[in-house]
Amino acid sequence: MDNLITLVNKIQRACTALGDHGEESALPTLWDSLPAIAVVGGQSSGKSSVLESIVGKDFLPRGAGIVTRRPLVLQLHKIDDGREYAEFMHLPKKKFTDFAAVRQEISDETDRETGRSKAISTVPIHLSIFSPNVVNLTLIDLPGLTKVAVDGQPESIVLDIENMVRSYIEKPNCIILAISPANQDLATSDAIKISREVDPKGDRTFGVLTKIDLMDKGTDAVDILEGKAYKLQYPWIGVVNRSQADINKSVDMIAARQREREYFQNSPGYRHLASRMGSEYLGKVLSKHLETVIKSRIPGLQSLISKTIIELETELSRLGKPIAADAGGKLYMIMEICRVFDQNFKEHLDGTRSGGDKIYGVFDNQLPASLKRLHFDKQLSMDNVRKLITEADGYQPHLIAPEQGYRRLIESSLVTVKGPAEAAVDAVHAILKDLIHKAMGETMELKQYPTLRVELGNAAIESLERMRDESKRATLQLVEMEYCYLTVEFFRKLPQDVDKGGNPTHSIFDRYHDSYLRRVGSTVLSYVNMVCASLRHSIPKSIVYCQVRESKRSLLDFFFTELGRKETKQLAKLLDEDPAVMQRRTSLAKRLELYRSAQAEIDAVAWAK
Numbered sequence: 001m002d003n004l005i006t007l008v009n010k011i012q013r014a015c016t017a018l019g020d021h022g023e024e025s026a027l028p029t030l031w032d033s034l035p036a037i038a039v040v041g042g043q044s045s046g047k048s049s050v051l052e053s054i055v056g057k058d059f060l061p062r063g064a065g066i067v068t069r070r071p072l073v074l075q076l077h078k079i080d081d082g083r084e085y086a087e088f089m090h091l092p093k094k095k096f097t098d099f100a101a102v103r104q105e106i107s108d109e110t111d112r113e114t115g116r117s118k119a120i121s122t123v124p125i126h127l128s129i130f131s132p133n134v135v136n137l138t139l140i141d142l143p144g145l146t147k148v149a150v151d152g153q154p155e156s157i158v159l160d161i162e163n164m165v166r167s168y169i170e171k172p173n174c175i176i177l178a179i180s181p182a183n184q185d186l187a188t189s190d191a192i193k194i195s196r197e198v199d200p201k202g203d204r205t206f207g208v209l210t211k212i213d214l215m216d217k218g219t220d221a222v223d224i225l226e227g228k229a230y231k232l233q234y235p236w237i238g239v240v241n242r243s244q245a246d247i248n249k250s251v252d253m254i255a256a257r258q259r260e261r262e263y264f265q266n267s268p269g270y271r272h273l274a275s276r277m278g279s280e281y282l283g284k285v286l287s288k289h290l291e292t293v294i295k296s297r298i299p300g301l302q303s304l305i306s307k308t309i310i311e312l313e314t315e316l317s318r319l320g321k322p323i324a325a326d327a328g329g330k331l332y333m334i335m336e337i338c339r340v341f342d343q344n345f346k347e348h349l350d351g352t353r354s355g356g357d358k359i360y361g362v363f364d365n366q367l368p369a370s371l372k373r374l375h376f377d378k379q380l381s382m383d384n385v386r387k388l389i390t391e392a393d394g395y396q397p398h399l400i401a402p403e404q405g406y407r408r409l410i411e412s413s414l415v416t417v418k419g420p421a422e423a424a425v426d427a428v429h430a431i432l433k434d435l436i437h438k439a440m441g442e443t444m445e446l447k448q449y450p451t452l453r454v455e456l457g458n459a460a461i462e463s464l465e466r467m468r469d470e471s472k473r474a475t476l477q478l479v480e481m482e483y484c485y486l487t488v489e490f491f492r493k494l495p496q497d498v499d500k501g502g503n504p505t506h507s508i509f510d511r512y513h514d515s516y517l518r519r520v521g522s523t524v525l526s527y528v529n530m531v532c533a534s535l536r537h538s539i540p541k542s543i544v545y546c547q548v549r550e551s552k553r554s555l556l557d558f559f560f561t562e563l564g565r566k567e568t569k570q571l572a573k574l575l576d577e578d579p580a581v582m583q584r585r586t587s588l589a590k591r592l593e594l595y596r597s598a599q600a601e602i603d604a605v606a607w608a609k
């Protein structure tokens with residue numbers, strides 16, 4: 001079931017590429033749920049040596065004092081054949097075939113993060129090694145636990161290292177490889193101390209005893225290795241790594257492994273344990289154990305992944321669609337958003353949403369009330385009637401009826417209707433403007449793009465203004481029509497003076513008598529009232545035709561024409577999302593992709609089980 005570890009390796013690398021490797025991420029992290037093996041131990045206990053023996057390669061920085069100052073996440077990938085090589089996550093596409101260069105890069109990359117001081121950092125270095133001589137495995141090398149700070153190190157370093165180590169090994173998914181040197185008392189082993197603290201039952205701790213070859217003459221580690229001196233859940237594994245002298249002489253790792261095998265086989269004390277000792281055996285045991293752990297974690301991982309996918313999808317849909325890269329896609333997107341806005345606006349007018357009814361309020365209340373307030377009777381006071389008739393007659397007083405006087409009186413009265421007519425146009429304009437703001441607020445997609453929101457709003461208001469101007473022109477024209485051609489029938493139906501028993505031979509002078517003028521005034525008033533009654537109905541029709549119907553029909557026509565002329569750059573400007581939102585969407589989308597592919601891969605492995 002090598003594919004299980006390959007699977008976890010793959011997911012881990014994807015996690016790393018996304019920065020999903022621990023607590024600092026604001027997003028859910030898959031990394032923390034994946035099993036891994038962390039190597040812990042005191043300084044110079046032989047951690048790096050154990051790692052190198054498992055890998056079968058010389059690639060870790062060595063030296064006096066604290067050498068490992070950043071966690072090293074080491075993924076081993078078994079390949080069928082070909083040359084061994086290594087890759088760093090921070091140097092993608094660069095294949096290292098020279099392992100001395102790998103060592104140098106670990107050291108340089110450590111310095112890049114911590115400076116050349118002896119400080120430590122929690123930011124891990126990720127290294128993958130591809131080789132036919134390794135088993136699939138992920139190991140994390142951690143800085144060695146220490147008891148005192150050395151020159152140049154802050155006092156806090158002792159605790160800092162301990163806390164960093166603890167943060168890795170306290171996770172229930174972490175398998176602890178506790179390294180203790182055999183030439184020191186086990187009771188003082190830092191590795192045993194800290195692993196006991198986080199894993200008191202020893203369910204996930206593997207004890208490794210190094211430096212067996214350096215034990216004092218006459219002593220051996222048989223009691224420990226047999227589990228008699230200090231019992232762990234899993235049997236202790238002893239190793240014999242290269243000594244410093246071997247390292248200095250560049251003793252080959254493969255040769256060192258061979259020597260280690262021989263050491264156990266040829267030592268009378270250890271011969272009976274030889275088959276389960278040595279770094280090669282350790283690698284195999286760890287790989288097998290890791291597999292078992294992964295297998296048992298699969299159901300948990302599956303449910304975590306499904307839950308996270310739902311969370312990510314919900315948040316992504318809340319953030320809205322990503323912006324298309326090409327002009328066509330952008331244009332389509334803008335048109336779609338405009339369509340949603342336009343639809344919302346229409347729904348307000350049609351009554352699906354509220355607000356459209358206010359327009360009827362203008363026609364039913366405001367307009368009639370303001371027409372009523374016009375006080376034509378004042379306009380048609382006796383003095384005014386006399387004045388206008390006299391003026392209209394000019395040098396020649398009228399003979400039979402004051403035709404011109406009537407016209408002037410009617411015109412001067414009806415002109416005042418223009419005020420209420422214009423006010424109705426403006427009132428409807430204000431309502432439509434308000435509905436545009438409402439519809440914009442209700443178009444969620446617009447929230448994402450502030451510039452589009454402003455431009456679309458401006459374009460819609462400009463359209464409304466054009467419609468208002470046209471509506472004013474048409475509505476005032478309606479009023480003007482009323483006084484430029486009078487309804488003849490009205491006057492024909494009026495009883496003549498003669499019919500009323502008046503004397504047709506009255507002098508012209510008589511015709512300016514009060515009663516005559518009063519009659520003229522009241523005739524004009526009833527004509528004007530009749531016209532107002534009709535305008536009360538025709539003005540709303542004109543307003544609806546020019547503003548309401550037109551805004552439903554062509555509110556964004558002009559905007560669309562302008563849009564069609566825009567270049568990609570200008571379109572992109574309209575879709576200038578908040579960069580933080582863009583960033584968040586991109587990382588969420590990447591994460592979602594990671595979780596989906598992890599889900600597919602885990603499902604495939606789970607089915608194949």
Ligand SMILES: Nc1nc2c(ncn2[C@@H]2O[C@H](COP(=O)(O)OP(=O)(O)OP(=O)(O)O)[C@@H](O)[C@H]2O)c(=O)[nH]1
Binds near residue numbers: 211240242
């Ligand atoms: N003879 C012998 N020497 C060993 C053995 N294991 C480690 N050493 C030597 O012990 C020294 C320290 O080993 P490292 O593997 O560097 O120890 P470390 O725990 O990684 O050290 P730091 O990362 O600095 O904490 C080196 O000189 C090794 O050669 C062993 O089993 N036998």
